[in-house]
Amino acid sequence: MKDTSTGASSGEGVREGPDTFKRTALLALGALGIVYGDIGTSPLYALRECFTGPHGIAPTPTNVLGVLSLIFWTLLIIVSVKYLIFVMRADNRGEGGILALMALAMQRQRGQSAPVARPVLITLGIFGAALLYGDGLITPAITVLSAVEGLSVATPVFEPFIVPITLAILTVLFVVQRHGTARIGSLFGPVMCVWFFTLAALGVKELVHNPAVLSALSPVHGVMLLVHNGWHGFLVLGGVFLVVTGCEALYADMGHFGWKPIRWAWFGVVLPSLMLNYLGQGALLLRDASAARNPFYLLAPSWMLYPLVALSAVAGVIASQALISGAFSLTRQAMQLGYSPRMEVVHTSAEEMGQIYLPGINWALMVGVFTLVVTFRSSSALASAYGIAVSTTMVITSIMAYVVARERWGVSRALAIPVAGLFLTVELALFSANAMKLADGGWFPLLLAVMIFTLMTTWKRGRAILAAKLRASSIPLKELLGSFGDHPPLRVSGTAIFMTGNAEGTPPALLHNLKHNKVLHEQVVLLTILSEDVPHIPGAERVVVEPLEQGFVRVVATYGFMENPSIPDVLKRCREKGLQFQLMGTSFFLGRETLIPTKRPGMAVWREALFSWMSRNARSATAYFRIPPNRVVELGSQVEL
Numbered sequence: 001m002k003d004t005s006t007g008a009s010s011g012e013g014v015r016e017g018p019d020t021f022k023r024t025a026l027l028a029l030g031a032l033g034i035v036y037g038d039i040g041t042s043p044l045y046a047l048r049e050c051f052t053g054p055h056g057i058a059p060t061p062t063n064v065l066g067v068l069s070l071i072f073w074t075l076l077i078i079v080s081v082k083y084l085i086f087v088m089r090a091d092n093r094g095e096g097g098i099l100a101l102m103a104l105a106m107q108r109q110r111g112q113s114a115p116v117a118r119p120v121l122i123t124l125g126i127f128g129a130a131l132l133y134g135d136g137l138i139t140p141a142i143t144v145l146s147a148v149e150g151l152s153v154a155t156p157v158f159e160p161f162i163v164p165i166t167l168a169i170l171t172v173l174f175v176v177q178r179h180g181t182a183r184i185g186s187l188f189g190p191v192m193c194v195w196f197f198t199l200a201a202l203g204v205k206e207l208v209h210n211p212a213v214l215s216a217l218s219p220v221h222g223v224m225l226l227v228h229n230g231w232h233g234f235l236v237l238g239g240v241f242l243v244v245t246g247c248e249a250l251y252a253d254m255g256h257f258g259w260k261p262i263r264w265a266w267f268g269v270v271l272p273s274l275m276l277n278y279l280g281q282g283a284l285l286l287r288d289a290s291a292a293r294n295p296f297y298l299l300a301p302s303w304m305l306y307p308l309v310a311l312s313a314v315a316g317v318i319a320s321q322a323l324i325s326g327a328f329s330l331t332r333q334a335m336q337l338g339y340s341p342r343m344e345v346v347h348t349s350a351e352e353m354g355q356i357y358l359p360g361i362n363w364a365l366m367v368g369v370f371t372l373v374v375t376f377r378s379s380s381a382l383a384s385a386y387g388i389a390v391s392t393t394m395v396i397t398s399i400m401a402y403v404v405a406r407e408r409w410g411v412s413r414a415l416a417i418p419v420a421g422l423f424l425t426v427e428l429a430l431f432s433a434n435a436m437k438l439a440d441g442g443w444f445p446l447l448l449a450v451m452i453f454t455l456m457t458t459w460k461r462g463r464a465i466l467a468a469k470l471r472a473s474s475i476p477l478k479e480l481l482g483s484f485g486d487h488p489p490l491r492v493s494g495t496a497i498f499m500t501g502n503a504e505g506t507p508p509a510l511l512h513n514l515k516h517n518k519v520l521h522e523q524v525v526l527l528t529i530l531s532e533d534v535p536h537i538p539g540a541e542r543v544v545v546e547p548l549e550q551g552f553v554r555v556v557a558t559y560g561f562m563e564n565p566s567i568p569d570v571l572k573r574c575r576e577k578g579l580q581f582q583l584m585g586t587s588f589f590l591g592r593e594t595l596i597p598t599k600r601p602g603m604a605v606w607r608e609a610l611f612s613w614m615s616r617n618a619r620s621a622t623a624y625f626r627i628p629p630n631r632v633v634e635l636g637s638q639v640e641l
Contacts, residue, residue: 024260024261024264025264027257027258027260028261028262028264028265028269029193029265030188030257030261031189031253031257031261031264031265032189032265032270033187033189033192033318034188034253034322034325035249035250035253035322036246036250036270037188037192037246037249037319037320037321038143038245038246038249039079039243039244039245039246039250040195040196040246040270040273040319041143041146041316041319042242042243042245042274043274043277043296044143044146044296044312044316045146045242045296045379045380045383046239046242046243046278047067047239047281047282047285047296048293048295048296049238049239049380050067050239050240051063051067051239052292052293052380053238054384054437054440055235055236055238055239055433055436055437056236056292057225057232057233058289059289059292060289062221062225063229064213064282064285064286065215065216065225065282066221066222066225066226066229067236067240067282068213068217068278068279069217069218069219069220069225070236070237070240071240071275071278072278073222074240074241074243074426074430075243075271077422078244078394078423078426079244079247080266080267080271082398083251084259084262084263084266084267086401086419090104090401090404090405091104091259092104092534092535093534093535093536094258094535095562096251096252096253097251097254097330098125098128098129098132098251098252098400099125099334099337099561100252100333100535100561101251101401102122102125102126102128102129102400103337103533103561104404105400105408106118106121106533107408107534121400124399125396126453126456126457127449128392129330129334129339130448130449130450130456131390131445131446131449132248132326132327132389133330133448133449134446134449135245135248135390135393136326136327136365137365137369137372137445137448138385138445139319140170140173140319140323140324140369141166141372141373142379142382143315143316143319144166144170144173144317145162145163145382146312147309147312147315148162148165149162149294149378150294151165153297153298153305154302154305154306154309162378163373163374163377166373167370167373167374169316169317170366171366173317174324174362174365174369177362178357188318188321191314191318192315192318193269194311196269196270196274197273198311199276199277200272200273200276200277202277202300203273203276203278203279203299204280205280206280206281206283206284206287207279209283209287210283210287212286213279213283216279216282234429234433235436237430237432237433237434238430238433238434239383241387241390241391241430241434242383242386242387243274245387245390248397249322249323250262251397252330253322277296281295281299284299327365328356328357328358328361329356331343331358331361332358332562334456336531337531337561339457339459340455340456340459341614341617342619342620342624343358343361343618343619344360344623344624345564346358346359372444376441381440381441382441384437384441384442385440385441385442385444385445387430387434387437387442388434388435388438388446389449391430391431392431394430398424399420402416402420405419454607455614458603458607458611458614459614461603461607461611462603462611462614462615465602465603466595467501467502469639470502470508470591470639471502473508474508475505475506475511476504476505476506477504477506477526477552481548481549481552484550490518490520491519491521491522491551492519492520492522493521493522493585494522494582495521495524495581495582496520496521496523496524496586496587496588497527497587497589498524498525498526499528499529499588499589499591499625500527500528500591502528503528503554507589507591508635508637509589510524510589512591512637513635520551521551521587523551523553524553525552525553525574525579526554526555527557527570528555528556528557529557529559529565529625530556530557530558531561532558532560534560535560535561535562535563536563537559537560539573541558542570543555543556543557543558543573543574543577544558545578545579553579555574557570557573565625566626567627568626583628583631587631587632587633588622588627588628588631588633589633589634589635590622590627590633590634590635591634591637592634592635592637593615594637595611595612595615595639596612597612
C-alpha cells in the first residue's frame with residue numbers, strides 16, 4: 001500500500017546519519033514507555049486466562065503448544081502486519097487513532113456526489129471512540145490488580161489486602177494527573193526497558209530447560225488445538241486476544257513518536273521479549289501443569305518475587321497512564337470535532353502541546369476504575385469483561401483502513417480485499433470468542449460505549465439543530481448593513497467582538513445589542529472559530545481577516561482537532577495581519593441560549609432534555625476560549641429545540 005506517513009516526529013524522509021539514528025533510538029526508548037505499556041503487561045494475565053479462566057482449557061502439552069502458537073501468530077498478524085505495516089501508514093498529518101482515521105476517511109468522502117457512506121463511517125468512528133473509554137477503565141484495574149496479586153503467590157497472608165493495595169496505588173495514579181506527566185514520563189522508557197529485559201530473562205531461564213517448546217511457533221499446533229477442542233478451543237481465543245489489547249493505543253500514540261521508532265521498539269525489543277516470556281511460561285506449564293494458576297510469577301525464583309511484584313506494579317501504572325492520557329487526548333479531539341461539550345483543558349507542559357489534563361475526565365475515570373476493582377475484585381474476573389470493546393474497535397479500524405486504502409490511496413480491490421479480509425477473518429473470530437464473555441462482564445464496556453455514543457451523537461445533533469434555529473432567526477449581514485443607510489445607529493468608541501458560529505449571518509448577540517442598547521462600536525469584529533478534520537493548522541493559515549463596510553471586520557480562525565482554540569492567540573495573529581485595536585477598549589459579546597425541549601421535529605424529547613442538560617454543564621465560552629473575563633458581555637435568549 002501507499003505510504004503517506006509524514007514522519008514528522010521520527011525523522012522520516014531525512015538521510016540517515018549518526019544524529020538521525022540517535023534521535024530515532026531515543027524516540028524508540030520513549031515509545032517503550034508510552035506506546036507499549038498496555039500490550040507489554042499482558043504476560044501478567046494472558047496465558048493464565050487461557051488455562052484457568054471461565055473458558056480455559058486443560059494445560060496438557062498439546063494444548064499448551066497450541067495456545068502458544070495462537071499467541072505467536074496473533075501477535076504477528078494483528079500487531080506486526082496489520083498495525084505496524086499497514087494501518088500506521090494511514091496517518092492524518094502524522095496523527096493516528098480511530099477519530100483521526102475517521103477524519104481521514106471523511107476527507108475523501110466529501111468529494112463524492114452521493115456520499116452514502118458518510119453516516120456509516122461517522123457511526124463506526126464515534127462508536128469505536130466510545131469503546132476506547134471502556135478500555136481506558138479496564139486497563140488500569142486489570143493491570144494493577146494482576147501485578148499486586150503476585151503477593152498472594154508469595155504468601156496467602158496478603159490475600160485480603162490485594163484490593164486495598166490496588167486502590168491505594170490507583171488513588172496515587174489519578175491524584176498526580178493534575179501535575180502532568182512531563183517529569184515522570186522521562187522515566188517511563190527506561191523503566192519499561194528494564195521490564196521487557198526482565199520478561200525476556202524470565203522466559204529464557206525456563207526455556208533453556210525445555211527448548212522443545214519452540215516448536216509452538218509452527219501454526220500447525222494452533223490449528224490442531226482448534227480442531228481437537230472444537231467449541232471449547234474456539235472459546236479460548238478470548239484469552240488469546242488479551243495479548244493484543246494494546247494495539248489501538250499503539251496506533252493512537254503514533255503522533256507522539258512517528259512510525260519508525262514504534263517499529264524499531266516492537267521488532268527490536270517488545271516482540272522478542274513478549275514471545276520469550278510466553279514461551280518460558282509455556283515451558284513451565286509443560287514441566288508443571290499446576291503452575292497454570294499464575295505462570296508469570298511462578299517463573300521467578302523465590303528471592304525475586306517481591307521485587308518482581310514492585311516492578312510489575314510500576315509497569316501496570318505506566319500502562320494505565322498511557323490509557324488515561326489517551327482518554328484526555330480522545331476527549332479533546334471529540335470537543336474539536338463537535339462531539340463533546342466544552343470541558344476544562346489544563347496544559348501541564350509549556351513545551352509539549354500533547355501534555356494535557358482534563359479534571360472532569362480524570363475523576364470520572366477514577367470513579368469508574370474504583371467501581372470495577374471493588375465489583376470484580378480479581379484480575380481473572382476482570383479478564384471476562386476485557387477484550388470485547390477492543391476487538392470491536394479493531395474490526396472498525398480494519399473497515400476504515402480499507403476505505404482509506406481504496407478511496408484515498410487508490411489501492412485496487414485485488415489487493416485491498418484480500419489484505420482486509422485476512423485481518424477481518426482473524427479479528428471477527430477473536431470478536432466472536434470475546435462475545436461469549438457478555439454474561440461474565442463483557443456487557444459493561446459495551447453498555448458504557450452505548451452511553452458515551454449516545455452523549456456524543458446527541459451533542460452533535462443538538463448543536464446542528466441549534467445552529468439551524470439561530471440561522472433561521474438571524475438576518476444576512478449584508479441586509480443589516482444596508483439598513484444602516486436610512487437609520488444609522490449611534491456609534492461609540494472602541495471595538496466590539498461578536499463570536500458567532502455562522503460566518504455569513506448576523507450574530508444574535510449583535511441584534512440583541514442593537515435592540516436593547518441601540519448602539520454600535522466604531523469597530524465591529526465578527527469572530528468565527530472553526531475546527532477542521534486535520535490534526536493541526538499551520539500558524540500562517542490559522543486566521544483570515546476580511547474588512548467589510550461601515551467599520552465591520554470578519555475574522556475566521558481555524559484550528560485542527562489536536563489543538564485548543566485560544567482568543568489571545570487569535571488576537572495576536574489579527575494584529576499581525578493589520579487589525580488594530582486596544583484590548584482595554586475592546587468588549588466581547590457572547591450569546592447565551594436557554595434551551596427549551598419541545599415535541600417539534602428534530603430529536604426525541606428525552607434527547608433534547610439531555611442536550612439541554614449537557615449545554616448547561618458545558619464549560620463557559622469565556623473560560624474555554626480564554627477570553628479576558630472582565631471584557632465579556634453575555635446576552636441571553638430562549639431557543640425552542
